[in-house]
Amino acid sequence: MDEKITVEVCVGTSCHLMGSSVLISTLEELSADIARKIKTKLSLCFEVCHGDKNPPVVRINGDFYDEMTPDRLRELLLKMAGETS
Amino acid sequence: MSERIADRLKADVYFKQWNKIGEELCGDTVKVVKNHSSCSVVLSDGLGSGVKANILSTLTAEIISTMLKEGAPLFDTVETVIKTLPIDEERKIAYSTFTIIQVHDNGQAYLVNYDNPSPVIIKNLVASEQEPEEKTMLGRRLLIYHFQLGADDFVYLMSDGVLYAGLGKLLNLGWGHEHARSYLEKITRKHKKVKPVVDNVMDLVYSYYGGECGDDATLVGIQVKKIQKVVIFTGPPLDPRDDEKVVKKFMKMKGTRVICGGTTSNIVSRITGNTVEIDIQKVNSDLPPVGKMKDVDLVTEGVLTLTRTFEYLKKCGGDEELLPPKNLNGASQLAHILMDADECHFIVGRRLNPFYQNPNLPSSISIRKNMVERIVELLKQMGKRVGIEYV
Numbered sequence: 001m002d003e004k005i006t007v008e009v010c011v012g013t014s015c016h017l018m019g020s021s022v023l024i025s026t027l028e029e030l031s032a033d034i035a036r037k038i039k040t041k042l043s044l045c046f047e048v049c050h051g052d053k054n055p056p057v058v059r060i061n062g063d064f065y066d067e068m069t070p071d072r073l074r075e076l077l078l079k080m081a082g083e084t085s
Numbered sequence: 086m087s088e089r090i091a092d093r094l095k096a097d098v099y100f101k102q103w104n105k106i107g108e109e110l111c112g113d114t115v116k117v118v119k120n121h122s123s124c125s126v127v128l129s130d131g132l133g134s135g136v137k138a139n140i141l142s143t144l145t146a147e148i149i150s151t152m153l154k155e156g157a158p159l160f161d162t163v164e165t166v167i168k169t170l171p172i173d174e175e176r177k178i179a180y181s182t183f184t185i186i187q188v189h190d191n192g193q194a195y196l197v198n199y200d201n202p203s204p205v206i207i208k209n210l211v212a213s214e215q216e217p218e219e220k221t222m223l224g225r226r227l228l229i230y231h232f233q234l235g236a237d238d239f240v241y242l243m244s245d246g247v248l249y250a251g252l253g254k255l256l257n258l259g260w261g262h263e264h265a266r267s268y269l270e271k272i273t274r275k276h277k278k279v280k281p282v283v284d285n286v287m288d289l290v291y292s293y294y295g296g297e298c299g300d301d302a303t304l305v306g307i308q309v310k311k312i313q314k315v316v317i318f319t320g321p322p323l324d325p326r327d328d329e330k331v332v333k334k335f336m337k338m339k340g341t342r343v344i345c346g347g348t349t350s351n352i353v354s355r356i357t358g359n360t361v362e363i364d365i366q367k368v369n370s371d372l373p374p375v376g377k378m379k380d381v382d383l384v385t386e387g388v389l390t391l392t393r394t395f396e397y398l399k400k401c402g403g404d405e406e407l408l409p410p411k412n413l414n415g416a417s418q419l420a421h422i423l424m425d426a427d428e429c430h431f432i433v434g435r436r437l438n439p440f441y442q443n444p445n446l447p448s449s450i451s452i453r454k455n456m457v458e459r460i461v462e463l464l465k466q467m468g469k470r471v472g473i474e475y476v
């Protein structure tokens with residue numbers, strides 16, 4: 001059975017300022033193959049930016065990743081998608 | 086037994102005038118007086134044209150509007166002005182004719198017409214026949230109308246210059262009241278908004294006159310609308326123990342509901358159990374996208390959106406047509422909502438987001454409260470009733 005990978009990108013003030021829209025473009029540019037395995041959601045703030053985590057923050061299958069970059073996001077997802085197939 | 090409280094109504098007024106050819110001043114004067122429970126409009130047409138007519142009509146409209154502003158009853162006002170208005174000895178006509186309409190916030194309308202063309206009243210987009218009551222006051226014949234208006238009903242007042250358009254030129258006897266009335270009805274049905282209707286009809290009048298108006302012409306359009314309220318909740322309450330109380334209050338308030346701020350929307354979500362849905366298609370690097378939530382009309386990010394909303398409102402200078410298109414982003418949506426509103430209430434949370442204290446961030450996002458206060462100032466200048474409450 002195919003479990004989808006849930007990717008939640010924060011588009012709140014801090015994460016937006018630190019480039020979350022680029023992360024969303026990264027998700028949109030993934031090959032159809034991988035995109036199929038991903039469920040994307042947006043959040044207006046995970047409430048983790050007030051000290052503990054540095055924006056932009058992404059939550060993948062429930063785990064927070066901070067200071068996310070397009071490259072890191074792509075790599076992470078390619079790896080996870082590889083594992084689920 | 087529950088009692089239905091009717092929506093309060095207001096009147097939007099728009100008018101356009103043409104001066105008689107060669108005249109610098111218009112001999113017709115329009116004055117609008119608004120107070121908390123009614124809106125009155127006076128249209129006065131001074132005898133003759135140019136400076137003299139302008140002074141006469143200004144005087145008449147001024148007396149009427151000043152008295153109404155001070156709360157004088159409509160009929161006392163009419164009596165005073167009738168007593169004051171002299172009659173032209175030669176022509177046996179008054180120096181100035183006038184129409185006054187008063188629309189109350191429950192939709193009751195009173196109209197007094199003294200020698201101007203009959204008003205055109207459009208209810209449910211159909212021109213309606215209203216039989217006036219005739220009254221003689223100090224030898225002058227007044228026509229008095231009393232009727233009920235509802236949301237999106239229209240009333241048009243005009244000076245006779247509107248009806249004379251085309252006289253002896255394109256149309257033998259001018260286009261006349263009957264024709265003007267059915268045209269107004271048709272155009273109102275098309276635009277359902279007072280400004281384009283008045284502009285359109287006055288353009289037609291201008292062309293009937295062949296660009297050379299034989300008389301001053303004024304058309305006043307009045308559109309009855311529901312009073313629009315909007316309530317904006319932005320920022321988490323200072324004491325988290327107040328969250329529930331504030332959210333419940335917000336969700337109970339009447340009108341368009343807007344949430345500005347991620348943390349604020351999370352608080353509302355937690356207490357109402359409704360989630361925020363954000364459309365991924367709308368993401369761009371300019372402003373964060375907007376969301377939707379059950380029973381809330383708009384959910385946006387906080388300070389960046391508020392700052393941009395302020396800029397849009399300031400730039401448009403109170404003219405809605407100068408705002409960017411509504412669906413451009415969260416700030417343009419909020420700016421349109423605020424411009425449409427008559428009464429705005431802001432619930433501003435004072436809990437600070439430590440992230441904004443970050444010295445690396447642009448100073449424009451330093452304080453939410455500051456931004457809200459600047460928006461409130463602008464809205465007040467636009468004549469809206471604005472309330473602000475800190476939580």
Ligand code: FES
Nearest residue numbers: 010012015046049
């Ligand atoms: S704005 Fe992204 S976690 Fe708060």
